Every structure is written in C-alpha cells, then in structure tokens.
Amino acid sequence: MIVETELVVDALCNVVSASPGKAxxxxxxxxxxxxxxxxxxxxxxxxxxxxxxxxxxxxIAELIRNHDIAESLVILASNPDLLLRATDGMLVDGEACTLPQLELLEVTARAIQPVLDWGESGQSVADGLTNLLKCRLPATVRCVSHPSAHVRALSTSVLRDIMYAGSVKPGAKQAADLNGIHNPAYQYLSISIIDWKADIEKCLMWEANSRLENGMSAQFLDTAARELGCTISI
Known part of the structure; x- marks a missing residue:
C-alpha cells in the first residue's frame, strides 16, 4: 500500500508542472x-x-507557488482542514520534517498579495491562506529557536513575508474576477485588519519567556526580533 501511494505521489509530481489546475x-x-x-x-x-x-x-507548496493559476489556489484554499493537517507537524522532528512545512507557509505568505490583485474574487482565497498563517504563527515562532540554522533562517523569512503581506493597506480597487469580468470596488479585509507585527511580537515574547523559565536560551528569538523590527523585552 505504501509503495503504491509513493507511485501515485510521484505521478502527481509530473502532473503539477503540466496541468496545475487538474493536479x-x-x-x-x-x-x-x-x-x-x-x-x-x-x-x-x-x-x-x-x-x-x-x-x-x-x-501543495508548488501549486501555491504557481499563484497565477487561479483554479488550483481556489481548490486548495477551499480545503482549510487539509492545509492545517499538512502543517501540523512543524515541531515534531528535525530539519527534514520541518523544512517542507515552513516552505509551504512561505509560499502561502508570498501568494496573498498576488491573489488580492485578482479583485473581489480573490478575497475568499486570501482569507483561507491568511487563516493558515494565523493558526501556524506560534509554531513558526518556535522554529526560530530550532537547532538547525536552516530552519531558523527559513522561519524568520516566513515571519518577514507574513509581515510584508500584512502591510497591504485597506482600500477600494477595481479589478477583474477569475473570468475577466470587472467587479465592483472591494476592500482588502482579513490580511490587512490583522496587526501581524503585534501578533508576532506577542508570540516572540511568549516563546522567549517560556524558554527562559525552562532554563533555555532566547538568543535566537532576540536576534530574529531585531531582524524583523520587533520589540521584545527579555
């Protein structure tokens, strides 16, 4: 059964590049x-x-990376439970397990602004992607103290991308929907009303205090906070 599943997954790898929507x-x-x-x-x-x-x-990360393929993103964003399951093991094991999940979060954060450019029709997709980032924010911050330098660097990059995606200012904009038909003006909602910097600072502070209380170093968290322009008191 495992071998059969691996063959199916291998076949899907080829389909992703050829036909992202069907994939x-x-x-x-x-x-x-x-x-x-x-x-x-x-x-x-x-x-x-x-x-x-x-x-x-x-x-999944590769499909999200191709964010110009609207059909595939709509399908993925409409399955929030699957996205949560796919990133539910960020803290379970070492680098080999954590990196793919962080990469998925990274491409998710980077896809939000292009998706919002679709117009009103992109809002529900952006909401689904934003929900994933919000749910996985504490785990991403914990990865900042991971033993692997690669994991630490990627988790900090994910946090930076989240802050950048959240810098979109609310405002009206005329845009075409998925079929190219112009919709009424819309506003950027979920991603922009979340104070991502404040949330990241809270998570960094909580994690730093937790580590210090357990006799562990918070040096990496302090370094990441400074790189992100966040303020935490340790």
Whole structure:
C-alpha cells in the first residue's frame, strides 16, 4: 500500500508542472486519503509514511507557488482542514520534517498579495491562506529557536513575508474576477485588519519567556526580533 501511494505521489509530481489546475484536485483527494498525522516514528513504515507526507506537502507548496493559476489556489484554499493537517507537524522532528512545512507557509505568505490583485474574487482565497498563517504563527515562532540554522533562517523569512503581506493597506480597487469580468470596488479585509507585527511580537515574547523559565536560551528569538523590527523585552 505504501509503495503504491509513493507511485501515485510521484505521478502527481509530473502532473503539477503540466496541468496545475487538474493536479490540485488530484492532490487534494490523494492528501485526504494518504496524509498521516505527524507523529515521530522510527520504524521503516513510519519513515515511509513521513516521506509521503513530505512529498505531498511539497506538491501543495508548488501549486501555491504557481499563484497565477487561479483554479488550483481556489481548490486548495477551499480545503482549510487539509492545509492545517499538512502543517501540523512543524515541531515534531528535525530539519527534514520541518523544512517542507515552513516552505509551504512561505509560499502561502508570498501568494496573498498576488491573489488580492485578482479583485473581489480573490478575497475568499486570501482569507483561507491568511487563516493558515494565523493558526501556524506560534509554531513558526518556535522554529526560530530550532537547532538547525536552516530552519531558523527559513522561519524568520516566513515571519518577514507574513509581515510584508500584512502591510497591504485597506482600500477600494477595481479589478477583474477569475473570468475577466470587472467587479465592483472591494476592500482588502482579513490580511490587512490583522496587526501581524503585534501578533508576532506577542508570540516572540511568549516563546522567549517560556524558554527562559525552562532554563533555555532566547538568543535566537532576540536576534530574529531585531531582524524583523520587533520589540521584545527579555
């Protein structure tokens, strides 16, 4: 069963580049069946399941990276539970597990502004992507103190991209919908009404205090805060 699943995932890798819209629907169906809980397992079966998880997450990230393909993003954003499951193991294991999930969050943050440029029709998609970032913000901040320098750098990059996406100012704008038909003026809502900098500062502060209370260093958190222009008191 595991081997069969790996073959299906391999086939989907080829479909993503050739036909992203069709691939999105197929990946959602496959992920709903095959994506496993992110639980640390040392046996061979557990490792194979993790490899499948990682490849599914990378496929989802690749679809979001192609944010000019509206159909695939609409399909993914309308499945918020799947996106949450795909990023539910950021703190479970080492670099090999954490990096694909952070990469998914990174492309999600970078897709929000282009999606908003679709016009009113992009708002619900942006809301779905924003919800994922909001839910995974505490875990992303915790990754700033990860033993892996690569994970620390990528988590800081994700936080920076989230802050940038949240810098969009609310305002009216005429734009075409997915079919090219002009809609009435709309406003950027969810992503812009969240005070991302304040939320990130709160998470950084909470995590720093938690680490200090447990006798651990908060140096990496302090460094990340300064890089992000955030203020935390340690």
């Amino acid at each position: 999105a629907a197929a990946i959602v169906l496959q992920a709903e069946r095959e994506l496993q809980p992110w639980i640390a397992k040392d046996d061979d079966l557990g490792q194979k399941m993790w490899r499948i998880n990682q490849r599914i997450v990378k496929l």
